[in-house]
Amino acid sequence: MPDKTQNEAKNIFVIGLDEANLPTLQAVPGAKALIFHPLLSIDELQGGEVSVPELIDRARGVLDAFDGSIDAIVGYWDFPVSTLIPILSERYGTRSTSLESVVKCEHKYWSRLEQEKVTDRIPRFGKVDLESDDPRPPEGVRFPMWLKPALSYSSELAFGVEDMDQFRAAVAEIREGISRVGRPFEYILDRIDLPPEMEGVGGQVCLAEEAISGIQVAVEGYVKQGEVTIYGALDSINYPDTSSFLRHQYPSTLPLQVIEQLHDVTERVMRQIGFDSATFSVEYFYDPQTQELNLLEINPRHSQSHAELFQYVDGVPNHHCMLSLALGDDPHMPHREGPYAMAAKWYYRWFTDGVVGRVPSPEDIARIERETDGVRVDVTPEGGQRLSELSQQDSYSYELAHIFTGGSSEKDLRAKYDHCVAALDLTFDESP
Template sequence: MPKNIFVIGFDNFNYALLEPIGKKKNYRFHSLLATNEVKRQKHYFPENLLSKAEERLKQFSGSIDAIVGYWDFPTTCLVPFLNKKMGLPGPSLQSVLKCEHKYWSRVEQSQVTQDIPKFCVFNPHDKDVRSKINLAYPFWIKPVKSFASHLGFRIHNDKEFKESIAIIREGIGRFSTPFNYFLNQITRPQSVADINGEFCIAESIISGRQCTLEGYVYHGQVEIYGVIDSIREPNRSTFSRYQYPSHLPQRIQQRMISEAQKVMNHLQYDNAPFNIEFFYEERHDHIWLLEINPRISQSHCDIFRKVDGASHHEVMIDLALGDQPDFPKRKGNFHCAAKFFFRTHHNGVLKQVPGQEQIQRVKKRFPDALINIHVKEGMRPSDLQSQESYSYELGYVCMGADNEHALLDNHRQCLEILKFEFQ
């Protein structure tokens, strides 16, 4: 009998990666909540989303074998909530919130590692808010619940601080209100009992070579199956590409893996995938833990497929079914791969974006290239939801090659064909 797997945030891109898994393993995928219900909304209402999901599950006549999701909040909290209600495997909502709540996560991390920045919590609505931050410039500020650097600012002086606080005050409610709904479903420890989604965290600057460890916990055993380099633009705030496999020395990767295992076990996170971001500061031979995400990164799915021969959707599905993952290694068609972002710092009206003709020219030259354009002619980049604070993501292309030199050359050729122009 086929197993029925319900997906929160089902979209065409991920369906193309899930479909071959379904055929191979006899799975049937069903959309539980559509992408436009859980992503890029101006407002989120968890009660409504949960009610819709529960009603759709109730109306289904077959077996309900797993519920999965690969997007950030609110999907990350919807999945464990529904899994518990349906008696399905997965992490507790509390352990997920320990990862999602940036201040709570730091408090927990500080109990088992020193490889984290200095940090403090503050209420951006306070009148004399700067006096509540015991850090000297420069530092980062961000809401305790955000993602993709949304409302995250690198602060160098009082002027930047004042401007950034004004923006945060205006926009923080988009995520704080739905996040508070999930916080209210659990009992928090005294140290964070009063720190809800309206608060922000300030952190000292950490830097170095950034990477992401993709892993999972199965019955308390923490496993890491891939390390991806996160390469930034010169402004040090904006990602230019994710590249796999990592060029970091194996000894450094192993130190990060050991830290990840220690932290994830301390959080009591279990039977689910995660990714955890680190910096390696070469000058002092120091690693820094940046953040933890209680999900797979769907940004890495296609580059895993190109190098390892399978998307790590398989890891997510295996765990959701209560099984230990058996992910392949280096069985793909390429030795390395990357997800390259099309970004701009300009917010003018777009008069030209890559069309099907240009995309097909790239596909003819690079048949395995995966291209996604987020914008249309006549739009401004600011019309997109959930953008970072320093640039706009117009789209991306995933490409593979036999070595890094060839990979970067392939990307250069791609940029010569795919053009964005502003009025």
């Protein structure tokens, strides 16, 4: 983005602006000419069962009262943020992709219907009848499989099941919790002209998909004036024998011919969905033994989890693309102009419940970051907090900290992570 004088500063309203992302937003080229305004808090957006009409009214109250130009409305979170952006952008004349294209990405069942029109690189899938007294897997979908709501936060209520007993237990949990996100999502569906295959499906639908395995990889890019650009691919490595992320690592270590396949499938799918003027992230599994590639899901936003990784390796955080598209500027990303050859975001997790005892102070964290170059640490829980009461967790673990590392090799990244974990010295007062 070109530099501007302070008098020409642009007002950027960020839905769900958080302290963790503010430094990387302020690190984009030309950031001195941008003023970032928070629009709705994380608690308002993700606490309990959200009311989309209420959120729209609150956001409009802030924007209508603002004495200045509204130059962009952006965000890097999933529903409801992803859907609020096109709704508010339409009203205030800012740039975004269409609401329909966002929903085609986020509604997992509709997204699969769109994907299968242009690629066979997807698992067998189908709907599960949550109203049935004796729910069964969809015809043709075999165990092991994943059950997940059409819409959820951070793999919430997503369960891997291997037999009918696990299937029924997962259905029971999904039935109990699906309305928290599914019911508000139906308000969004009511604003869209749905195709015949989506009539009666709604937002509170459960999807079953055959389990896919291999190396998990994410592709990030954007669409501008119908042209799809992919600027990076990242590997996601899980904790051993779990479905929980240990780290995201950039750049991907997959062979070039596999990366080219990822680009091809991604371009076809994003064009089919009608996505434009926005960033995206598409997740895949690649099995090196069978060379089979399967699309996992499409996110209608770039990943804020990857911002530091692009900054470490390419020299610019990926927020740059989101902001440039929203302002009508050139979203081109530099390539390998950062200080490190590779980077990772690590998820320090706990796999049992407990009450957090000691947590490091801001001064402790600043000291840890000073001790080792290319390190940034965000601690998730607070002292005295029970892990099971944390929001936005997957079904199997609790996130204690996010640790970003930049280095010359995987060994270097691992050494920096291990040092940070030891230095954090998190303690627990009790566990079951």
